[in-house]
Amino acid sequence: MPIIQLHWVEPDTGSIERLKLKRSEMLEWFAARQPAVVAMEACGGAHEWGRELVRLGHEVRLLPPKMVRPFVQRNKTDAADAQAIWTAARQPGVRFVAVKTEAQQVVLALHRVRAQLMKTRIMQTNELRGLLYEFGIVLAEGHQALMKELPAALEQAQQRLPSMLIDSLHEQV
Numbered sequence: 001m002p003i004i005q006l007h008w009v010e011p012d013t014g015s016i017e018r019l020k021l022k023r024s025e026m027l028e029w030f031a032a033r034q035p036a037v038v039a040m041e042a043c044g045g046a047h048e049w050g051r052e053l054v055r056l057g058h059e060v061r062l063l064p065p066k067m068v069r070p071f072v073q074r075n076k077t078d079a080a081d082a083q084a085i086w087t088a089a090r091q092p093g094v095r096f097v098a099v100k101t102e103a104q105q106v107v108l109a110l111h112r113v114r115a116q117l118m119k120t121r122i123m124q125t126n127e128l129r130g131l132l133y134e135f136g137i138v139l140a141e142g143h144q145a146l147m148k149e150l151p152a153a154l155e156q157a158q159q160r161l162p163s164m165l166i167d168s169l170h171e172q173v
Contacts, residue, residue, distance in 0.1 A: 007082035008036075018079060031056050039089035041068050041081070042097040050099035062097040063088050128172055135161060147173075 004026050006019040021029055026049070030038070035057040040046050042062040050060040063085060071084035088094060100108070125146050129139050137157055139149050150173060158166050 003078065005078035005082040007079070007086045009086075018082070020078075027052055027056070030058060033058075035059070037061060037089075039063060039085050041065055041085055047100045047105060051102070054099065060099050061089055062099060063094065064097055067091075067094060124172055128169060131169065132157065 002023055003020045004023060006017075006021065008017050009015070010017060019029075030053055037059045038053050039061045040049065040063070042064055046062050050062060053060050068081070068084050068088045071087040072080050073084070074080050121143065125143050128150070129141070129146060132139060132153060135157060137153050139146050139153055154166060154169060154173075157169075
């Protein structure tokens, strides 16, 4: 089961504390504590955890991973990462990442999905253009131009190329 590694220094005694928590135990543990500054690496799930901790009254500071990396002093483990986050968060001039709202995350997720779809479409159109070019059929660059020329090009290719290849190209379109 995934765990969350905590690292802190008790303000009263100065003692260094470390704790491993199951994810299911984390909010309960923080709910029982006085409000504090909670530093986390800005990675997958950090914004959701951040929103939950803010609701419990804690101040959340998210650090970019590149700000934490220099402070990992020994083998990369969860405990070493937690200590590095604690150290990095205390550095002067450190810049934190704002905890995103759900609405902000939704918009970013939609942009990432669209970017992936565009990347896939570009790869497919370039592949179609390249495959047909190998058989001497030259098509214009750009998605709209390609889609305009493609039906006639596939019709032309059907005269010379095996139907199995033509069927596969149609599936790609």
